[in-house]
Amino acid sequence: MRIATNTILSHQQICHKIKRMAFQVYESNVGEKEVVIAGILENGFVLAKKLKAEIEKIAPLRVVLCEVSMDKLAPIGTIACSLEVSKIQDKSLILVDDVLNSGTTLIYGVQFFLNIPLKQFKTAVLVDRNHKKYPVKADFKGISLSTSLNENVVVSFAKNNYSVFLQ
Numbered sequence: 001m002r003i004a005t006n007t008i009l010s011h012q013q014i015c016h017k018i019k020r021m022a023f024q025v026y027e028s029n030v031g032e033k034e035v036v037i038a039g040i041l042e043n044g045f046v047l048a049k050k051l052k053a054e055i056e057k058i059a060p061l062r063v064v065l066c067e068v069s070m071d072k073l074a075p076i077g078t079i080a081c082s083l084e085v086s087k088i089q090d091k092s093l094i095l096v097d098d099v100l101n102s103g104t105t106l107i108y109g110v111q112f113f114l115n116i117p118l119k120q121f122k123t124a125v126l127v128d129r130n131h132k133k134y135p136v137k138a139d140f141k142g143i144s145l146s147t148s149l150n151e152n153v154v155v156s157f158a159k160n161n162y163s164v165f166l167q
Helices: 011-028 043-058 104-113
Strands: 007-009 034-040 062-069 092-100 120-128 140-144 153-158 161-166
Touching: 007 011, 007 120, 007 140, 011 043, 011 120, 011 140, 011 161, 034 043, 034 104, 043 062, 043 092, 043 120, 043 153, 092 104, 092 153, 104 120, 120 153
Parallel strands: 034 062, 034 092, 092 120, 120 140
Antiparallel strands: 007 161, 153 161
């Protein structure tokens, strides 16, 4: 893995952010027995798995994990979920992605779940870039970051060497 000179978050900082987000998710679901964490492939699902592991360390919640896949360049009609609707219905759901940039991926993910009756629906991202073109927000976020539009935020979950950096 190459060393990024524009590192925003180190491995240790990312682990800390995920742990803090886990506490926030638990506080938001303290009366629940079960929550569903839906991670948008690829990195959103990796983050969702890490968030699930942290929640299970601190809370008596049963955490159900599911994958949300979509064509990010043409999301309309391409969204799929690895769980049946009956496993999600009437549950608290957290939709997870790694970076919230324009909001396109998250808004289409939200739209997919709007037809399912849920107890509660929240969103979580590791990095919120503040360049939204859609009215979507992250309820749980690791860091808010103001960048220029021509900069690219990269999240890497390399084994034992997580990082967030600008390209």
